[in-house]
């Protein structure tokens with residue numbers, strides 16, 4: 001319940017104000033101070049939701065008190081009580097951050113509406129602070145999910161490029177074998193870009209049947225094909241102002257490639273079955289484990305689209321080429337997996353880590369994560385080289 005401080009040197013007025021407040025709500029907690037010095041001490045000690053403050057007072061007047069409090073507690077609402085001849089000061093106090101002022105003798109309706117408004121404002125500020133701290137926690141969680149672990153020179157080079165390209169709108173083609181972290185790189189670029197407040201929409205071009213990919217990317221109108229039971233937005237539209245991530249772009253059909261090329265050239269999409277065009281502002285990132293130049297030679301990928309997508313090309317190296325990252329990755333996955341399972345992270349012995357470093361890792365980081373999970377479930381604590389040999 002709201003905690004209110006009345007600062008007023010005249011005891012009778014204090015009493016009147018207190019009674020008005022308690023009549024309004026008997027659960028209000030009301031404290032009193034007879035001058036600014038006493039009030040300052042109380043405000044330092046307790047968390048008030050509102051201060052009703054006289055202007056003319058001995059020792060420290062209302063204006064001085066307001067000045068002092070606004071430094072430490074700028075969101076604490078003050079309602080100034082102005083007597084004859086202090087209106088100008090009251091107006092000045094509003095400029096300095098007071099919420100409102102009322103004149104003496106206090107008019108009941110005016111006083112209560114000022115009190116209600118001030119408490120509403122305080123609640124809103126509180127809610128806002130709560131939401132913004134929840135937001136920060138969520139952001140930290142998301143960032144952790146997409147954290148790129150490793151200190152190898154190869155990974156550092158990638159991080160440097162990410163930092164450079166992220167704030168631009170340049171299209172980036174991310175290449176590299178399966179499980180090396182291409183999707184992670186795409187997320188990292190988006191998170192660090194000016195579009196981070198908008199969504200990153202992902203499309204796995206290999207997972208969508210070729211006859212559906214156009215409707216998936218560009219949307220469709222109701223009745224444009226069997227199964228199109230209502231109008232649907234495509235991924236380009238959904239990514240408006242944000243980022244579209246075309247994963248496994250090397251698996252896209254030639255006809256979809258032609259249409260994507262047109263959207264990239266013109267910045268407009270047409271839903272399947274519609275003649276009208278919709279403007280979209282989308283940054284496109286793409287990834288593939290295929291050699292697109294080879295695909296171009298074979299006639300499976302359009303060269304013009306390749307050039308449009310690969311303004312910047314970022315190659316993510318295999319894990320076997322950055323084995324020095326393995327110990328940190330093991331520790332990272334061990335922590336994440338323990339958190340998921342609600343256990344303490346398992347220790348991996350030095351020799352076990354060396355044995356793991358000497359494996360081939362054809363499935364790259366994804367395979368390493370699976371192996372760490374397997375060893376946490378099946379291995380001892382600490383995990384030994386024998387565990388590694390037995391379960392890998």
Ligand SMILES: Nc1ncnc2c1ncn2[C@@H]1O[C@H](COP(=O)(O)OP(=O)(O)OP(=O)(O)O)[C@@H](O)[C@H]1O
Nearest residue numbers: 147148149177178179180181182183184289365366
């Ligand atoms: N540097 C890294 N630090 C921590 N985790 C990583 C790192 N790189 C990859 N991972 C993790 O490895 C897994 C595979 O990564 P990701 O899906 O990004 O790879 P990919 O190259 O896109 O794979 P694919 O080509 O099969 O789609 C994910 O769980 C990802 O979080």
